[in-house]
Amino acid sequence: MGNERNWAGNLSYRAAEVAHPASVDELRGRLAAGGPVRMLGTRHCFNDIADTDGALIALDRMPRIIEVNGQRDAVRVSGGLRYGDIAPVLHDQGLALANLASLPHISVAGAVATGTHGSGDGIGSLAAAVRALTVLTASGEVRRLQRGDADFAGAVVSLGALGAVLDITLDVEPTYAVAQHVYDGPGWDAVLADLDAVTGIGTSVSLFSTWRRTDAADLLWVKQRQPDGRADERAGLAAALGAAVADGKRHPILGVDAEACTEQGGVPGEWFQRLPHFKLEFTPSAGAELQSEYLVPRTDAVAAIEAVRSLAERIAPLLLVNEIRTVRADALWLSPAYRTDIVGLHFTWRPDEQAVRALLPELEAALPASARPHWGKIFTLDAAEVRARNPRWDDFAALRAAWDPERRFVNDYLARLGL
Incomplete structure (x- = not known):
C-alpha cells in the first residue's frame, strides 16, 4: 500500500487494500469477499496488531451513532x-x-x-x-x-x-468538572514510601519522569473532580514529597511546548477538557515516538518502579518520558486489570525502534513476573510468557475459535501469541 502507516510512522501496513465501508451491508459485502481481514482504528498502535497481508477495514465512514x-x-x-x-x-x-x-x-x-x-x-x-x-x-x-x-x-x-x-x-x-494541579520534582523515596497516598490524592494521578535523575520524578499531575475539598491535603502531600507547585503550564515531556496540553493551574473545566493530557485539535505527545507499557498489580508496583529506577542509566538515553498511573480491577478476560488493581508503567521512547527493542528484554526481565504488556504497544516477551500472565487466555482462545473458525481475523500478531 506504499504510504499507509501507523500513527507513529514506525510501521508500514502490508495490506493490499484499506476498505472504508459506509454501511453494514457494505461491510458485510467486504467480509464476504473472503481472505484475511483486520480492523483498523485510529492507527495508534505501535506494533502489528492491526496489520494483515489481506484487507484492512476502517469503520470511520460508517453511520454516526x-x-x-x-x-x-x-x-x-x-x-x-x-x-x-x-x-x-x-x-x-x-x-x-x-x-x-x-x-x-x-x-x-x-x-x-x-x-x-x-x-x-x-x-x-x-x-x-x-x-x-x-x-x-x-x-x-x-x-x-x-x-x-x-x-x-x-x-x-x-x-x-x-x-x-x-x-x-x-x-x-x-x-462534572475537573481541575488539574501540576507539581515539580516529587522525591522518589517519599513517593515510594507511601505510593497509595500519592496515587489516591486525586481522581486521577500521574507521575512523569525522564529518569535522568533517580532522586526525584519530574512532575506530579493531579486531576481532581470538582468541587474540590482536598486542597489542604494535596498541599500537605506535595510538601511531604518535596514537590513545588509548577510556575506555569507543563508538557509531560520536559522542554516541549505545552500548548497542546489541556488546561492546568487548578483552573476547573469540563471533564473532557481535563481528563485527557492533550487537546483533540493538536498532535498529541511528541508525534515521532514509540511506546511500551507494562501493567503490574498494585502489590508489585513499588518493586516495579524500583526496577525501572535501577535501570535509569540504560533507559534515560532512549526515553522521552515514563508515566506511572493506576487503574481499578475489572473482570474482562484479557484486560491488564483482570481481577487486580493495577499500576501502569508507560514508556514513550525516542523513535529508535532497534535500540528500544534491544533494551526491552532487559527491562522486562527486571520487572516483576506479574507485569502484563499493553496489547497495542511494543514488547518482546515471548508468547508462552504472555499467555501465562493472562489466566483466561485458554478461554479466550476457545472463544476466538468459535467466533472465527476460518481464522479470517487472525494475523501474524495473533498467530505469534498462539491464536
Whole structure:
C-alpha cells in the first residue's frame, strides 16, 4: 500500500487494500469477499496488531451513532468514533464518561479491544465502561452481547480477533468538572514510601519522569473532580514529597511546548477538557515516538518502579518520558486489570525502534513476573510468557475459535501469541 502507516510512522501496513465501508451491508459485502481481514482504528498502535497481508477495514465512514438511552445512564456509539467526537455531545446532554485516556484521538472500538485504560485508583479502564457491544463476524452474523452474557467478559478486550465492532454501549453519568494541579520534582523515596497516598490524592494521578535523575520524578499531575475539598491535603502531600507547585503550564515531556496540553493551574473545566493530557485539535505527545507499557498489580508496583529506577542509566538515553498511573480491577478476560488493581508503567521512547527493542528484554526481565504488556504497544516477551500472565487466555482462545473458525481475523500478531 506504499504510504499507509501507523500513527507513529514506525510501521508500514502490508495490506493490499484499506476498505472504508459506509454501511453494514457494505461491510458485510467486504467480509464476504473472503481472505484475511483486520480492523483498523485510529492507527495508534505501535506494533502489528492491526496489520494483515489481506484487507484492512476502517469503520470511520460508517453511520454516526451517539444514542443515549431512556434512563440516561448509557450511550450507544459507533465503534469507529473517537472519544473526542463523543465527549462534547454527551456533555451537551448533561452527561459524561467516568474516564478518558490521555489522548481523545483514539477510537472507541480500538481502545476497548486493546484494554487501553485512562487513570484513577477508583476508576476502571475504558473497556470496563462497556455495557454491551455488537459485532459482525466474518460469516456475516451480527452478535450482540451485554453484561451478564456468557461470552461478554471475553469479547470486550478482543484484540480484534472476533469480528468488526459495529457499536458499543458505554456507562455514563451526570457531567462534572475537573481541575488539574501540576507539581515539580516529587522525591522518589517519599513517593515510594507511601505510593497509595500519592496515587489516591486525586481522581486521577500521574507521575512523569525522564529518569535522568533517580532522586526525584519530574512532575506530579493531579486531576481532581470538582468541587474540590482536598486542597489542604494535596498541599500537605506535595510538601511531604518535596514537590513545588509548577510556575506555569507543563508538557509531560520536559522542554516541549505545552500548548497542546489541556488546561492546568487548578483552573476547573469540563471533564473532557481535563481528563485527557492533550487537546483533540493538536498532535498529541511528541508525534515521532514509540511506546511500551507494562501493567503490574498494585502489590508489585513499588518493586516495579524500583526496577525501572535501577535501570535509569540504560533507559534515560532512549526515553522521552515514563508515566506511572493506576487503574481499578475489572473482570474482562484479557484486560491488564483482570481481577487486580493495577499500576501502569508507560514508556514513550525516542523513535529508535532497534535500540528500544534491544533494551526491552532487559527491562522486562527486571520487572516483576506479574507485569502484563499493553496489547497495542511494543514488547518482546515471548508468547508462552504472555499467555501465562493472562489466566483466561485458554478461554479466550476457545472463544476466538468459535467466533472465527476460518481464522479470517487472525494475523501474524495473533498467530505469534498462539491464536
